[in-house]
Amino acid sequence: SYELTQPLSVSVALGQTARITCGGNNIGSKNVHWYQQKPGQAPVLVIYRDSNRPSGIPERFSGSNSGNTATLTISRAQAGDEADYYCQVWDSSPVVFGGGTKLTVL
Amino acid sequence: QVQLVQSGAEVKKPGASVKVSCKASGYTFTSYGISWVRQAPGQGLEWMGWISAYNGNTNYAQKLQGRVTMTTDTSTSTAYMELRSLRSDDTAVYYCAISTGGSDAFDIWGQGTMVTVSS
Numbered sequence: 001s002y003e004l005t006q007p008l009s010v011s012v013a014l015g016q017t018a019r020i021t022c023g024g025n026n027i028g029s030k031n032v033h034w035y036q037q038k039p040g041q042a043p044v045l046v047i048y049r050d051s052n053r054p055s056g057i058p059e060r061f062s063g064s065n066s067g068n069t070a071t072l073t074i075s076r077a078q079a080g081d082e083a084d085y086y087c088q089v090w091d092s093s094p095v096v097f098g099g100g101t102k103l104t105v106l
Numbered sequence: 107q108v109q110l111v112q113s114g115a116e117v118k119k120p121g122a123s124v125k126v127s128c129k130a131s132g133y134t135f136t137s138y139g140i141s142w143v144r145q146a147p148g149q150g151l152e153w154m155g156w157i158s159a160y161n162g163n164t165n166y167a168q169k170l171q172g173r174v175t176m177t178t179d180t181s182t183s184t185a186y187m188e189l190r191s192l193r194s195d196d197t198a199v200y201y202c203a204i205s206t207g208g209s210d211a212f213d214i215w216g217q218g219t220m221v222t223v224s225s
Contacts, residue, residue, distance in 0.1 A: 033211035042201055042218050048211035086151055090210050095153035
């Protein structure tokens, strides 16, 4: 079955840029979606189809996808961005989530 | 606005069954399929399966085949997820979610239902 690999944790200084990766075999050929989840809350979609932002998501959130790695980039990180982030694709499984990355804003 | 409202928390004994509901509002219920996703305490998201609200077709995660049943009631715009033969590792928050934007991404989620399996 298809697997997505994310780092367990990423730290970023306030106001700097955070990058969270999602690795998978030829993931560049798939549509990757990203979710933000804060403690005690349901996930929220922040990027769909690699690089598109839903309405209401700040422009600071962006995404890219190529080869074997998709990346979620958060510019000018704020304290409110501290959360768990999950990547997701549709495959033969058919839905696969990455293991999640905890973003800490220092 | 589009909204999914789930039933309340449940406590079950091992071997029992649980049925969680997800009531949809703000859109034509049969327009979107409903996925169920669960999250064990401190763990990541796990997709459980999907049901078409249009015709009832289902697709379950292989590891849950035989223990899970997803249904819908179009008269009340409600989806249900039943899990049988509960084990302690089924303890989790259970979410329903839909994709309304045509992108296959889950853009609307229910608030979650905590199911605790304990003797």
